[in-house]
Amino acid sequence: MKTTIDNFNGVVRFAFKDPVYMLEASKKKESLIFLHFSYGARFKYSTGYKSCFENWDFDKQKIKETKSNIINAREVNEFLSNIENAIKKEYSRLIAENIIVTNEVLKQFLDNFLNKNVKSEKIAPITFFDFADAYLELKKKGITKITYTSYNQTLKKVKAFSESNNIKVDFNSFDKSFALSFITYLEELDFALNTITKHLKNLKTFLIEANRKKFIDNVDFNLSDFNLKAEETTAIYLTDNELELMLNKDLSKYPELELARDIFLIGCYTGQRISDYNGLTKESIKRINGVDYFKIKQKKTKAEVQCPITKEIREIMDERHVGNPPKKMFEQLLNRCIKEVGQAIELNEPIEFSITRGGVEVKDFIPKYKLIHSHTARRSFCTNMYKKKMPVFDIMHFSGHKTEREFYKYIRIQGEERASHIVGQGFFNV
Template sequence: MRTVENLRGRVRFAFKDSITILKKNPKKESLIFLHFSYGERFKYSTGYKSCYNDWNFEKQRIKTTKAGILNANEVNEHLSNLETYIYKQFSRLIAEGKGIKKSELRKLLDDFTHRNIERENKSELNFLQFTDYFISLKKKEVKPGTLKSYKQTVRLLKEYSSDKKDGLNFLNFDKAFYNNFTHYLTEKSYNVNTIGKHIGNLKAILNSANMEGIEVNMRFKARDFKAISELTKAIYLTPDEIEAIKNKDLSKYENLERARDIFLIGYYTGQRVSDYNGLTRDDIVIEDGIECFEIRQKKTGTLVLCPITIEIREIMKRYNNSPPPKMPDQKINLYIKQVGQMVDINEKIFINYIENGKKERKPEFKYNLIGTHTARRSFCTNKYREKMPIYDIMYFSGHTTEKEFYKYIRISKQDRAIHIAKSGYFNL
């Protein structure tokens, strides 16, 4: 007995982002990808975006009953045409006895959607030309901060190519290149985490080229071609230091006072600066009799309720019972250092850095290391020391794993051991 083999494959349409993320932020737009399974897995960007609220998951199409989406039928027709076309071409290739290559499927769809005209012939692009195409592609897909990071990496790759007289052929991205490029960045005094960021971005570029059907040296996917990282010397402020900042009379210095107050709201809520700088009265809600800030975290799209504490109410009294007006992050970083110096947060901290390609170590006053990020880190570390459950802290901070949380807070192994010992699970 035998069965008839299914040679048609299977098409489905799905979002680039996970359903878990989109459920939490149902209006967040995400790219729609065509996924084709035929023994292998192939995916292709449709070029259109939608959101959780507007998507019919059963039909895998945009809801046509949703008011305000004027081109829903046009987009759905495009998706249906893509589905019909890939089935037709797949059947043709099978009938002709040809092997099914992902690069061939991508080329067929590019021809069908006329995307090849927009991109030129990518197979003829050299690596540096492809990086320009990669940037133009990512403009529609990623956040401004990520795009800026990609542009920085491309700029450094072009500088490296010029300085080292290296044409950067797609087939030459091997371990030797990895060593040479990371050494080049080290000589330019970039720190380990920055170098790791640029290696990660390079891997994204090479992976994109590979998906476009360009022949790439796959050595870049090896474990030793990695985006390196190390813990940074970020500091946290103790409860006493926070109290000193809170109690400092800054009424004669309007900018210092506002920067201090914004920083403290970041500390009392445990949020990122992108979420705590710029809160308004419209962000205040009352849940079960408790006044809270309702914050949709910009990085994750997660909705959190942060209780408005007594300390926050005292701050808001200075601004007609509203949060302080938004201030540029750079200004907050500048002013909060001055406040730290004014209240004598002058402990000397030894920091590691790279200069002329060599690792160096030097002392720095603690107040010079205070920044907008210090508020959230101080919240996490101090709440941990106060025995608040980790998952409760993570609810506010936005960390998704304990591993990332422990990397973020500034706790020694000895402190962590004592914290665990006092958790009630040991008979002491």
């Protein structure tokens, strides 16, 4: 005679204390997670953890581990699995030993299993640095490698600051006194003002998220204490004549300099960031209405732009790269080489250089070629096109600037050159 095997495990599910329709209407509202156990009767038990609609996987009845902002989602999910397995195993034992199962018996078992240490509390990391490291990993896929490295450097500076001053940094350490002491510490290390500003800005990113998750309850916490105004850098651009000198310079005996020059000039003629102009390929070239373009999806903004391949770019590709864009070069090497190229074409004009370092403003004159780096290419494009009276809106289309305010920071004409440019607009009767 055939028989069936009875299921002595019962059925476990996890659900929120609050109705789902209410949580869906407010997807960030947290609610306690309850274990529901059906064994003929119904048993409900608080797990002590909270989550919200947007972080909960309703199919798996677990916290989302890849798309949520919960730092220790995996740890919580393991906890949920452990108590699920435990109550099923205990229920099977009770049935096998003919012990009457009640909600009180199940509750006492779970209380003992958890050492009566069930807490209703928000999920929080142990330390600020645990939180910051985990949050940075969550952001990693959405930021550039350079930005990721910058955030890491900031965390290292905060750790070094805490060790140097023999203080423990936790979520409630961040008040005005901390900000001023941290700034002083960086100044004593002889960091430039803009470097200090960058570290404060990075630190604020972590503090904003920690505050949003209510990990900070210091009444003296104020994000404005971590504001520090950056100073305008001494940045240059290369004129069309200087770009022509660079283009025509014979560098065939110096392959690295030649490659750096060719990559850099493509940046000057397209207006792109180095992450977009360094590493173009044959597949980047598209023909539209008889004209060749670089079709570029900008890495920072994700915007797509078509940059016309100018005669200069075509000359670079045809003469030295078999009709293709130059191969990619490490940015640090490019920055070193392009200065040597600038020196080779005698860009020796003295430029007044001002920087606040270690809290002290320092002024000096240095030759122009020493200020050339990968970002000079984009500044050169913007400034030269502006001088040619291309509409700002059109320049921004290529450069990727989102606001005119940001764009005008790139326009590096001043003094006599700026006065001449304004007069040339026809506003004066001269």
